[in-house]
Amino acid sequence: MTHPNLEQIALWVEDKLSSPAETQEHMNSGCVPCSEEATRLTNLGPIVREALFSNMPKETQDHLNAVVQTRIESLSAFLVASLVQDSYALEGVRGAATDTRHLRFESGDLAIVLQVEPGPKTGSSNLVGQIYAPDQYDLEGGKVQLLGEKGEALETTSDDLGEFFIDAIPEAPFTVEFSKDELKLRALIP
Amino acid sequence: MIEESVFKRAIAQDPRAWEELLAAYGSLIYGTAIRVGCGPDDAADVSQKVWVSLFEGIGSIRESQALPRWLAVTTKRIAVHHLTSQRRHYGDEIVDEHMSSDPSVEELLAAEDEAARVRKAIEQLPEQCRQLLPALFENEKVEYHQVSQALGVPVGSIGPTRARCLAKLAKILAKKDA
Numbered sequence: 001m002t003h004p005n006l007e008q009i010a011l012w013v014e015d016k017l018s019s020p021a022e023t024q025e026h027m028n029s030g031c032v033p034c035s036e037e038a039t040r041l042t043n044l045g046p047i048v049r050e051a052l053f054s055n056m057p058k059e060t061q062d063h064l065n066a067v068v069q070t071r072i073e074s075l076s077a078f079l080v081a082s083l084v085q086d087s088y089a090l091e092g093v094r095g096a097a098t099d100t101r102h103l104r105f106e107s108g109d110l111a112i113v114l115q116v117e118p119g120p121k122t123g124s125s126n127l128v129g130q131i132y133a134p135d136q137y138d139l140e141g142g143k144v145q146l147l148g149e150k151g152e153a154l155e156t157t158s159d160d161l162g163e164f165f166i167d168a169i170p171e172a173p174f175t176v177e178f179s180k181d182e183l184k185l186r187a188l189i190p
Numbered sequence: 191m192i193e194e195s196v197f198k199r200a201i202a203q204d205p206r207a208w209e210e211l212l213a214a215y216g217s218l219i220y221g222t223a224i225r226v227g228c229g230p231d232d233a234a235d236v237s238q239k240v241w242v243s244l245f246e247g248i249g250s251i252r253e254s255q256a257l258p259r260w261l262a263v264t265t266k267r268i269a270v271h272h273l274t275s276q277r278r279h280y281g282d283e284i285v286d287e288h289m290s291s292d293p294s295v296e297e298l299l300a301a302e303d304e305a306a307r308v309r310k311a312i313e314q315l316p317e318q319c320r321q322l323l324p325a326l327f328e329n330e331k332v333e334y335h336q337v338s339q340a341l342g343v344p345v346g347s348i349g350p351t352r353a354r355c356l357a358k359l360a361k362i363l364a365k366k367d368a
């Protein structure tokens with residue numbers, strides 16, 4: 001008995017009635033190895049689909065590369081302030097969504113004090129913050145950026161006291177960066 | 191698997207090393223999110239969260255060999271959290287459509303190994319097959335006339351070409367199994 005080759009079996013699987021009469025006859029005869037090949041080919045479609053569908057798309061890959069690139073550039077320029085006080089940590093548990101969270105970050109004689117407070121809409125939050133620095137630094141008009149973990153970027157400027165406000169902020173973790181002239185400070189809110 | 195030196199360079203924040211890491215593990219992250227039940231947009235969001243987590247936490251991973259498992263565990267956790275928070279926002283029905291069964295980390299790692307093997311085999315197919323198979327299989331409901339328009343080939347040739355491509359692919363995969 002001559003078996004059809006794999007390509008002939010594949011063509012039979014694709015369209016049984018259009019395949020040559022001898023292939024149809026052979027496949028309908030109940031040949032076990034050829035039936036197994038036909039099953040394997042039938043199952044291959046979903047396997048290919050899973051392999052392709054689960055592959056990270058090029059645009060996602062490009063975007064993630066850009067996110068890391070931005071973070072690396074940012075890290076190399078900014079002083080990273082250490083978290084020295086977090087009201088959530090003091091409470092031992094995450095506060096309820098209605099609580100205001102108080103955080104303090106320090107780096108040498110510089111400090112960032114932040115309050116994450118409930119916003120007007122349910123589940124929303126605002127950020128109130130202040131930069132503390134020695135008198136020689138002019139804090140007015142400093143650029144304050146909030147970078148969320150999903151790539152969100154919100155921006156505002158500080159007043160003469162180093163105070164700033166950003167509304168509708170994303171959920172933590174996020175990063176707050178302050179920059180004015182040579183003063184560049186970064187805080188990671190966990 | 192990446193070399194230990196790439197892992198060390200990534201810890202030292204070398205941008206090229208991060209590109210190499212993403213090329214090696216991007217589909218483990220994205221594919222894990224898909225397998226846990228995310229659609230493409232959610233999988234992209236989850237991938238970004240995982241990638242930022244890795245950037246923030248890579249210093250705590252002891253060696254490159256531990257990376258795939260760390261990524262699978264982290265992705266599964268973030269994806270489940272993402273889907274659960276969507277359930278709160280949109281109600282159960284919509285999310286449940288996409289929720290898969292609860293695969294273990296071992297199953298997720300094995301599924302990605304198998305998918306990577308199939309992707310490698312597809313790369314060895316002739317150009318015509320490498321264009322046709324993604325067009326046919328990347329989306330759930332693709333009609334032959336859509337593929338015909340996208341690739342500029344007659345509708346009648348798609349079925350037979352698909353069959354020949356799958357036969358070639360089966361041969362490549364069988365060789366690698368041997």
